[in-house]
Amino acid sequence: MNFSKLPQLVDKRGKLKSKGTYSKRTKTITHRVWHHSLTKKHLGGSDAASFADYHVNTLGWPGVGYTFIIEPKNLINTPNGKRARIVYAHDIDRRTYHVGNSNQFALGICVAGDYRYDTMDDATIASIADLHSALVKDNIGKNDTSHSEMPGYSWKACCVYNYRKHIEWQGLTTPVTPSPAPDTYTIQEGDTLWSIAHKDGTGGVQVEDLIKANPGINPAKLQIGQKINFGNAKEVIVQPDNDTKEETKPSSSGDAIVRSIQKTLNSRYKFGLVVDGIKGPKTKSALIKALQTELNNQFKAGLVVDGKWGSKTKAAIVTVKKGAKGNLTWVLQAELYLEGYNPGSLDSIFGKDTETALSKFQKDKKITADNKAGKATFTKLFAA
DSSP: OOGGGOTTEEEOTTTSOOSSOOOBOSSOOOEEEEEEOSSOTTSTTOSHHHHHHHHHHTSOOSSOSOSEEEEEEEEEEETTEEEEEEEEOSOTTBOOSSSGGGGGGEEEEEEOSOTTTSOOOHHHHHHHHHHHHHHHHTTOOSEEEEGGGSTTOTTOOOOOSOHHHHTTOSSOOSOOOOOOOOSEEEOOTTOOHHHHHTTTOBTTBOHHHHHHHSTTOOTTOOOTTOEEEOTTTSOOOOOOSSOOOSOOOOOTTOOHHHHHHHHHHHHHHOOOOOOOSOOOHHHHHHHHHHHHHHHHHHHOOOOOOSSOOOHHHHHHOOOBOTTOBSHHHHHHHHHHHHTTOOOSSOOSBOOHHHHHHHHHHHHHTTOOOOSOBOHHHHHHHHOO
8 A cells, every 4th residue: 555655654553542443344435534633733632642542531432533643743754854744543444433424435534733723834734645645546535525525514614724735636725614503413423412512612512502402412322313402502692783893892881792792601601790791800801711711621721710811821822813713713702892893793703804803903902913813912802
């Protein structure tokens, strides 16, 4: 096999955490499916061994869900230059869990990293291209797709990075934009509530939200074909009373959007805020606590969740940029609104309106207006 001769490939079959074995495929591989891990690429847990631990111990799978894992933090010198290490985790003929009912004919490839925030480096892109070229030569698969392009997963923000460009795709170069999370979802092979919600919550939905929205559900015993409710779990966000895009400050008499922010903080994080629609120090402190909670949950920042802006919180900040989705984006949108910069719908999606509001804030605060929220922007939002 050509892929097995790649100098950056490391054979870890049978050496990663497992509990049992995956069965053999009953169908020929037709799809090479590209994923990302939603873990910052240079952190300790962003590698094949950590993914195997998570898939086995948390999701209850027989082993890591991908056949190949590309690790940007582990660089290997090759005759062609530096390459990100490629871990070969399972025999090609094993039906691993990664795309539900399509597992039989789909080969899972995961590039470690959270590409809502991380930048794809040259060594990683080179390994993507090398692996793809080798698999094509080996006649393993005919089509390349992202996780979100597989049946039933159009709402998944995965893989985010432009895999088509990185494998030198000759057609469309724009990744498919994920659709909103559905009102009802049908359980597929390997699905768990944790894999469905994932790190920061699909469409802002956390595992505990799914449990509440589905009374009597047994999270440990989901059945293929079982339908679960997303609709009641998705946070209802109250929209502004007018259609203008002008920046508006919350009114002192109680603002509908501020009430929505307070309700979301209470339902998502159990903060117990008074829902009065009035901007105040308690609401701002609660948003800092939400930020700290997400940095801990998603990036293992190890912060004390105290609602106070300090040097450790500042140091743990990740850059949130256009295209980002999830609870960190929602925190950014909420605080922009409280500071008088209307990002439109507080939908947890960094789109055009959020970009416009952020740019205006950065210019007003004399921050480089790069339309990305990093340490300087979050500090101006929360330290004052």
